[in-house]
Amino acid sequence: ISDPPISSSCPHSRAHANPHSTAHLAALTEETHRLISLSLADGSRVAYQRAVDAFQNFRLSHSLKSSWPATSQDVMTFVAHLSLSGRAASTISVHVAAISCLHKMHNWDDPTQHFLVKKMQEGCRRQGKSRDIRRPITWDILAKITSNLDSACASLYECILFRSAFLLAFFGLLRVGELTVTARYGNTSKVIAIGDIQIAHNNPGALMLRIRYSKNDQYGSAVMLRINGNGIENMCPVQAMGKYLVRRPAAKGPLFCHANGAPLTRYQFGAVLRKVLHHAGVPPLQYGTHSFRIGAATTAALNGLSPSKIQTMGRWRSDAFKLYIRK
Known part of the structure; x- marks a missing residue:
């Protein structure tokens, strides 16, 4: 918000401004920002930021101009990308709404209002329920990932970090949000912390992991x-975690962090996964960060585990776990 114009009848009014008046203007500005911030719920604000980050990462990865305001052509290409990735029409609408909100907040021309962008969104809705194209990371694919990490990581520490994170995600049937923070604006308080893991005292071949918060447990029971x-x-997973914990820097906070103590982000988790899959000859477009959880549920079913056991292992409260089994 720009400063109010100085009265032309008093050219030195800024220099001799009443300090109480200046403080009042500052308070008004602060209240303006606060009210605008409150216009979005916490969940919507996080979802919008995640959507804008995804749009920006998409532009960077496809060598598109990353400056703002964005063009309608970039938005159309992004919508096409989301559709090919199997995103539901409602999810695509959230991404478009986030881009629109950002432009309106800065008083830029809104590219999402373009006729063709609107038509693409209508096409997304008309095609019905989007199919989930995310494929499971099976045992064989997991083996390819863990043995090819040097192709995607810049250091030995990074290889150890991502190997332990990937294996824990698979064998713990974890959601990526339990392991990583969202880019830039992630809340680290609900991510698995360094104090939430320990090698089992009665069995050095096992580890104990505490999940304090999850999608189905918002109150930290x-x-x-x-x-x-x-x-x-x-x-x-136990050997991998042992190697990681020995090298992990003495930093509080999230369990998984880089050598400089910065927490592992969802974007980094997915970017390394796609890169190593590509190097291993596995089409990365068919896999996502949730593919570990899908793959673990599928592997458990193929090994004869009962539905109730799989539901308990993955901490599902409903029959939604059946959608994760991709035989």
Whole structure:
């Protein structure tokens, strides 16, 4: 918000401004920002920021101009990308609404109001329920990922970091939001912390993991998971976590962090996954960060585990877990 114009009848009014008046204007400006901020619920604000980040990352990865305001052509290309990725029409609408909100907040021309953007959104709604094209990360694909991390990571520490994160996501049937923070504006308080994991005292071949918050547990009642090791090189979650914890910097906060102490983000988790899948000859477009949870549920079903056992392992409260089993 710009400063109010100085009265032409008093050229020195700014220099001799009443300090009480200046303080009042500052208070009005602060209240304006506060009210605008309150216009969006916390959940909507996080969702909008995540959508804008996704749009910006898409433009950067496709060598498009990343300056603002965005063009309608960029928005159309992004909508096409979301549709090919299997996103539901409602999800695409949230992404478009976030881009629109950003432009309106800055008083820029809104590219989402373009006739063709509107028509593309209508097409998304008319095509009905989008199919979930995310494929499961199976045991064989997990083996390819963990043995090819040097192709996607810049250092030995990063290889150890992502190997332990990927294996824990698979064997713990974890949601990516439980492991990583959202880009830039993530809330680290609800992510698995360094104090939430320990090697089981009665069995060094297992680890105990506390999940304090999750999608189905917003109030922090917490659950304890026991994850057993398998002794297989590059595929054992307990061995991988042991190697990681030895090298992890002495920093409080999220369990997974880089050598400089910065927490692992959802974007980094997905970017390394796509890069290593591409190097291993697996089409990365068919996989996402949720593919570990899908793959673990599918693998459990193929190994004969009962539906109730799978539901308990993944902490599902409804029959939604059946959608994760991709036989």
